[in-house]
Amino acid sequence: xxxTRSRTTLSGAVGPKGLDGRTEEESGHLTANxxxxxxxxxxxxxxxxxxxxCNMELKRGExxxxxxxxxxxxxxxxxxxxxxxxISGGSLQLDGRNIPGPGPDRAMVFQQPNLLPWRTVxxxxxxxxxxxxxxxxxxxxxxxxxLLDLVGLGDVGHQYPANLxxxxxxxxxxxxxxxxxxxxxxxxxxFAAIDAQTREVLQVxxxxxxxxxxVTALFVTHDIAEAAFLADRVCxxxxxxxKIVKEIEIPWERPRSQGLRRSREFLEKCDExxxxxxxxxxxxxxxxxxEH
Amino acid sequence: MTTATANRSKDPRAEKKASHGSWLSEERLWGxxxxxxxxxxxxxxxxxxxxxxxxxxxxxxxxxxxDLFSTGSIWxxxxxxxxxxxxxxxxxxxxxxxxxxxxxxxxxxxxxxxPFINFLYATPRIALTPLLxxxxxxxxxxxxxxxxxxxxxxxxxxxxxxxxxxxxxxxxVAKCFGANDLRLFTTVALPGTVPFIASGMRLAVGQALIGVxxxxxxxxxxxxxxxxxxxxxxxxxxxxxxxxxxxxxAGVAFTIVLKRVEQYFAxxxxxxx
Numbered sequence: 043x044x045x046t047r048s049r050t051t052l053s054g055a056v057g058p059k060g061l062d063g064r065t066e067e068e069s070g071h072l073t074a075n076x077x078x079x080x081x082x083x084x085x086x087x088x089x090x091x092x093x094x095x096c097n098m099e100l101k102r103g104e105x106x107x108x109x110x111x112x113x114x115x116x117x118x119x120x121x122x123x124x125x126x127x128x129i130s131g132g133s134l135q136l137d138g139r140n141i142p143g144p145g146p147d148r149a150m151v152f153q154q155p156n157l158l159p160w161r162t163v164x165x166x167x168x169x170x171x172x173x174x175x176x177x178x179x180x181x182x183x184x185x186x187x188x189l190l191d192l193v194g195l196g197d198v199g200h201q202y203p204a205n206l207x208x209x210x211x212x213x214x215x216x217x218x219x220x221x222x223x224x225x226x227x228x229x230x231x232x233f234a235a236i237d238a239q240t241r242e243v244l245q246v247x248x249x250x251x252x253x254x255x256x257v258t259a260l261f262v263t264h265d266i267a268e269a270a271f272l273a274d275r276v277c278x279x280x281x282x283x284x285k286i287v288k289e290i291e292i293p294w295e296r297p298r299s300q301g302l303r304r305s306r307e308f309l310e311k312c313d314e315x316x317x318x319x320x321x322x323x324x325x326x327x328x329x330x331x332x333e334h
Numbered sequence: 335m336t337t338a339t340a341n342r343s344k345d346p347r348a349e350k351k352a353s354h355g356s357w358l359s360e361e362r363l364w365g366x367x368x369x370x371x372x373x374x375x376x377x378x379x380x381x382x383x384x385x386x387x388x389x390x391x392x393x394x395x396x397x398x399x400x401d402l403f404s405t406g407s408i409w410x411x412x413x414x415x416x417x418x419x420x421x422x423x424x425x426x427x428x429x430x431x432x433x434x435x436x437x438x439x440x441x442x443x444x445x446x447x448x449p450f451i452n453f454l455y456a457t458p459r460i461a462l463t464p465l466l467x468x469x470x471x472x473x474x475x476x477x478x479x480x481x482x483x484x485x486x487x488x489x490x491x492x493x494x495x496x497x498x499x500x501x502x503x504x505x506x507v508a509k510c511f512g513a514n515d516l517r518l519f520t521t522v523a524l525p526g527t528v529p530f531i532a533s534g535m536r537l538a539v540g541q542a543l544i545g546v547x548x549x550x551x552x553x554x555x556x557x558x559x560x561x562x563x564x565x566x567x568x569x570x571x572x573x574x575x576x577x578x579x580x581x582x583x584a585g586v587a588f589t590i591v592l593k594r595v596e597q598y599f600a601x602x603x604x605x606x607x
Binding site: 124126144145146148149150152154156158160169170172173174222 | 501503504506507508509510511512513517521522525526528599
């Protein structure tokens, strides 16, 4: 039932919605057009629709946050961009080409730092370069050291990850992803497992690093304030099957400072996002009841 | 607090050394003291009993050692046993390591070989000794085969286990950077499995020593096990003890070496102190 419905939406899909006339300036770096992601559930051997009719456009140098209730398919969408999950319909293109399998042009930062424990911090950062380039070793190390300095951990290069705190590991994780100079940085709740204070520090750091390197980023989170603080635009997902119900512009220039969080305007933005989020949640709740 | 932060900045390998650093630590003092006490007690018991045939004292055993080495008869036994042990163990590693990696890496290979491994692992493999002697004769090949069978499974099973319990997060990272299967194997699977392989080998040493002894008991021309068996039949009890200690020392020495190797490769493991 779900399948036929989504198919019809698909055929009728008409490109990305004109985002405040931005489309005219340049075509998107990453474009999602009526993306449908389905998979077969192992338990019930039923087709589950995770993402349905998802449209978005990400320009070079832009930072977009995806926010939504847990289980809404935002991470699945990110995995599709990373190339881990195939899409079942619509189109998902990076610079006009369909997404192939996983590749170093789309580096991913996971919630768990996943540093290789048998490699030193420096060797962890060069790991992506070793796998994806033929860069000479010395050059790899130079670049790794440069990034380590950038994330503020210049002097721990020779240590093993087990000796680092969670926040430090998270910084190394970011440096590793940036080392391959990705076209697109994908972040899947990278700070979710980190204490609130460190998280706020890391958010400012992330913005600083992104500005320094002119990074294009797609950031998944369930934290409204985090989404708003980091992004140029916040895309709000509806509950499963997830689709983007609204895009909200965050007007402040990046990088941003901690002070912004406490400002009235910022809190109002957060409220605006929350309103959309909870409205879509309750709408989905009532429609689910109707179906029964 | 300050010491903790100071330790942080140090290399973990250096840290490990520091904790085992001085030769005369309290730990060693207690251990050494207990050993000396045990030997003295043993000597006293032997003197009180005064039946060398039943319970020779440590001094009698020492005499036996001197005997063995001064006549030089021990060398051929030592050489025979050592070569059986090393060949069997080497073969077990040479076969068990790649096979274990295959089983862990390709789950279909694992499924196919699982029944055989379970069967052989559950059987007391030492019970295959008579069969192997029928097939391979009384000489070195049957001994090596028994040692091999004993040592194979700890290596094989540990290695497969190591590959199995790989952190899927690490696999995802490698894939995300575009690693192919070979690179995934060499950069994630293999280094992640090394600690498992090392502990598998440590277990294999013990099993291999059992293999050497039992194989020689079942019939042999030379070997430390054979020497013990002959000495036992002639009621040369101190000689039996001497053989026992040779086995024990070999086991302890290999275990220490392999523990070092294990520690070296696992320097990255979080320290639990």
